[in-house]
Amino acid sequence: MEQTTLQINGMTCGHCKAAVDGALRNLQGVQNVQVDVAKGVAEVTYNNSEVTTKNMKEAVEEQGYDVR
Template sequence: MTTETIQVEGMSCDHCKQAVEGALTKLSGVSTAKVDLTAGNVQVDYDNDQVEVTDMKSAIEDQGYDVQ
């Protein structure tokens, strides 16, 4: 299992948190995703044999947020 912290711009509320966490956990290989609204990031635990960081960033951007 690998852990990645991704900086995300534009998250400000519980809806944002749920949208990003939900999009990430739908990806095959992602076990957990935890948004920290104060820090503006999401910590993701995943299997790097099943999913790439670029896939996770795309899933976040598909929800309308900018990835740094």
Template sequence: MEKKTLDVQGMSCGHCKAAVEGALKKLAGVSAAEAHLETGKVDVTFDEGKVTVAAMKEAIEEQGYDVIA
């Protein structure tokens, strides 16, 4: 399993946190996702053989948030 921290802009409340975490957890290969509102970071644990970082960024962006590379 791989771990990555994504920098996400625009998260400001519990709904934002839930939307981002939920979008990531729906992806095959993502085993854990935890968003931190204070820092704007999202820690993701995933199987790099099943999901790409690009797919994770796209899932977050579809929720209306910006991912900083």
């Protein structure tokens, strides 16, 4: 298992948190997600044989947020 921290712009509320959390957890290979709206980050634990950080970035961007 690997860990990465995504820097996410635009999350403002609990709905945003749920949208980002759900999009990431929906990816095959993502084991755990911790979203912090105030800090604008998501900490993801994942299996790098199944999912890439590019996959994660795309999933979050599909929800309408920018990933740095």
